[in-house]
Amino acid sequence: MSIRSGRTSDYNLGLPLLEKLYHGDIGLDLKQAFIDYVRKENGVVLFAEDAGKVVGILVGSFQLDIDWEGKTGKIDAIIVDEKQRRRGVGRKLVQRFLAWAKRKGCKAVKARINRENDVAQEFHRSLGFEEAETYEYFLDFDHPRES
């Protein structure tokens, strides 16, 4: 199994796994977002491949972070093919991302995990991540909450 950086032409290759991650809820802008992650200095897409087949994907980025007095990396998405889980693919993807974030001068790496996703929580803990004390809030410009 090997890990490599994605190219802009890899979108269709990664799509089946991304569709699984987002339960088929893929919008029109995902392709452009994928291309931006590949092209821009503060984004990266990592592909895990085994025998020529994509078995995992990690989408990550880094940004300024005043709390950390510098920059932090963020795992924006990670998924491993169901049949290939528990074989260290996810760990390898994250380790490669941590090395990338360090090279970019980040002081830490963050990950957003659904509260009900016990597996992802266990996975991140096993890799040394600690649970933050913060909640995440968002405001959707296209679909603002009706108050």
Ligand SMILES: CC(C)(COP(=O)(O)OP(=O)(O)OC[C@H]1O[C@@H](n2cnc3c(N)ncnc32)[C@H](O)[C@@H]1OP(=O)(O)O)[C@@H](O)C(=O)NCCC(=O)NCCS
């Ligand atoms: C989370 C995910 C990426 C882990 O990928 P993976 O390749 O199976 O993980 P690894 O094999 O590298 O596991 C590394 C460690 O994480 C922990 N872990 C992984 N899966 C686990 C599970 N089902 N139950 C308990 N611990 C688990 C273990 O400590 C494991 O080490 P071990 O196998 O030596 O015990 C994968 O389960 C997945 O794609 N889930 C669906 C998508 C998802 O939830 N993404 C995260 C959104 S934030």
